[in-house]
Amino acid sequence: MAALPPPNDPSTDPSCSDLIAARSLLRFDPMAGLLMDGVPLAAIADAAGTPTWAYSAVTMRARYRALASAMADLNLDARVHYAVKANDSRAVLALFSGEGAGADVVSGGELLKARQAGIPASRIVYSGVGKTEHELRLALSEDIGQINVESAEELAMLSCLADSLGRRARVALRVNPDVDAGTNDKIATGRAEDKFGIPYADAAALYALAATLPGIEPIGLATHIGSQILALAPYREAFARIAELVAALRENGLRVSTVDCGGGLGIPYRNEPAPSPAGLAACMKAAFGRLDVRLAMEPGRWLVGSAGVLLASVVLVKQSPPERFIVLDAGMNELVRPAMYDAWHGIVPVSAADAIAPPVPASVVGPVCESGDTFARSRLLPPLAPKARVAILDAGAYGAVMSSTYNARPLAAEVWVDNERWSVIRDRQAIETLWERERLPA
Numbered sequence: 001m002a003a004l005p006p007p008n009d010p011s012t013d014p015s016c017s018d019l020i021a022a023r024s025l026l027r028f029d030p031m032a033g034l035l036m037d038g039v040p041l042a043a044i045a046d047a048a049g050t051p052t053w054a055y056s057a058v059t060m061r062a063r064y065r066a067l068a069s070a071m072a073d074l075n076l077d078a079r080v081h082y083a084v085k086a087n088d089s090r091a092v093l094a095l096f097s098g099e100g101a102g103a104d105v106v107s108g109g110e111l112l113k114a115r116q117a118g119i120p121a122s123r124i125v126y127s128g129v130g131k132t133e134h135e136l137r138l139a140l141s142e143d144i145g146q147i148n149v150e151s152a153e154e155l156a157m158l159s160c161l162a163d164s165l166g167r168r169a170r171v172a173l174r175v176n177p178d179v180d181a182g183t184n185d186k187i188a189t190g191r192a193e194d195k196f197g198i199p200y201a202d203a204a205a206l207y208a209l210a211a212t213l214p215g216i217e218p219i220g221l222a223t224h225i226g227s228q229i230l231a232l233a234p235y236r237e238a239f240a241r242i243a244e245l246v247a248a249l250r251e252n253g254l255r256v257s258t259v260d261c262g263g264g265l266g267i268p269y270r271n272e273p274a275p276s277p278a279g280l281a282a283c284m285k286a287a288f289g290r291l292d293v294r295l296a297m298e299p300g301r302w303l304v305g306s307a308g309v310l311l312a313s314v315v316l317v318k319q320s321p322p323e324r325f326i327v328l329d330a331g332m333n334e335l336v337r338p339a340m341y342d343a344w345h346g347i348v349p350v351s352a353a354d355a356i357a358p359p360v361p362a363s364v365v366g367p368v369c370e371s372g373d374t375f376a377r378s379r380l381l382p383p384l385a386p387k388a389r390v391a392i393l394d395a396g397a398y399g400a401v402m403s404s405t406y407n408a409r410p411l412a413a414e415v416w417v418d419n420e421r422w423s424v425i426r427d428r429q430a431i432e433t434l435w436e437r438e439r440l441p442a
């Protein structure tokens with residue numbers, strides 16, 4: 001990690017052509033401009049307007065299969081539960097459902113969306129620190145495969161609820177292994193100071209207690225140490241601790257049949273070296289291979305992040321020396337990752353003419369009334385004119401799902417690209433619907 005360049009040093013930024021060359025879904029055509037799986041992104045922007053999200057189904061499918069085969073290659077019995085929160089579009093859920101994936105959900109809404117997309121209840125895992133009574137009831141009535149319990153308090157509440165409904169909840173205890181995944185503070189979840197999971201030191205006693213509760217059937221352990229993890233060492237460390245716990249529980253005569261290894265596998269946004277699913281599979285095998293447990297994982301970003309772009313148009317270019325601001329019609333209300341996590345996203349021109357113009361440094365910003373509404377600083381881009389289109393890359397995960405209507409900006413359209421064809425999978429929100437659920441006070 002220490003060898004990585006600092007995240008915002010423009011002299012080490014990859015060029016637009018490097019960014020495109022590193023992404024199999026993108027190609028530059030000298031006439032049609034930037035293509036996603038053969039479809040000109042300019043044609044999508046013309047028809048659907050901007051800002052618009054575009055997703056490559058081919059990429060999502062290929063990545064799911066690559067992940068599944070990395071597990072199969074090591075003879076790992078590992079189920080993939082797609083982390084719905086990364087991108088909960090029905091088209092995305094239906095695609096993974098069709099591939100045989102289960103779902104990792106973190107709310108009643110996600111649970112129902114996953115069910116509605118055809119994911120069987122038995123393949124749904126429910127995680128999260130604040131499941132309400134109403135949501136736990138829903139999970140029990142749907143009889144989902146596994147509830148990942150994150151505290152002693154939640155375990156007690158779930159046991160009472162399940163018992164009163166005449167059920168036993170299949171529970172994995174989500175353990176906080178106290179490892180630092182080396183990721184952004186806001187997406188680290190596996191350190192002792194993070195709100196997630198049961199403290200490692202308390203887990204064995206709580207598991208033993210769980211086995212005595214009327215509404216609970218403890219089936220195993222779960223962990224999830226963070227998101228956008230770019231090194232395997234934190235996984236190795238966390239899995240080793242979980243494996244130790246499995247052995248300790250069994251020594252005490254407790255049954256442990258499953259280990260849920262969580263998600264978090266990172267992707268290159270800039271040109272960072274990122275670990276492969278094969279590397280993750282090897283870590284899982286090394287820790288759990290001899291334990292005779294059924295394994296599960298909860299990848300989100302790795303499956304969908306690089307499969308999406310956010311298309312935007314240039315509103316104007318504001319000269320305010322020494323700065324040059326390229327102002328887009330997309331803002332932080334669409335893609336919040338740069339504002340929230342200091343995330344770096346590639347930005348490339350869509351038109352063929354723009355692509356060959358010599359680049360000059362500019363800041364790329366949105367129209368929202370916040371200085372944080374900045375996609376990039378000192379970025380080398382061609383001198384884009386008003387109405388020029390750009391694609392903000394790797395926006396398939398934690399993009400549309402985190403959008404808001406801040407500044408009364410309607411939610412953007414979403415487009416599906418599959419086998420050289422494309423279609424709208426979510427219409428741009430109509431302005432009137434921004435206030436249709438509001439009432440003036442009497």
Ligand SMILES: *Cc1c(COP(=O)(O)O)cnc(C)c1O
Binds near residue numbers: 224263264265300302
């Ligand atoms: C967010 C989350 C995931 C997915 O994380 P990615 O970084 O998108 O892979 C998996 N499991 C849990 C419990 C989560 O909260």
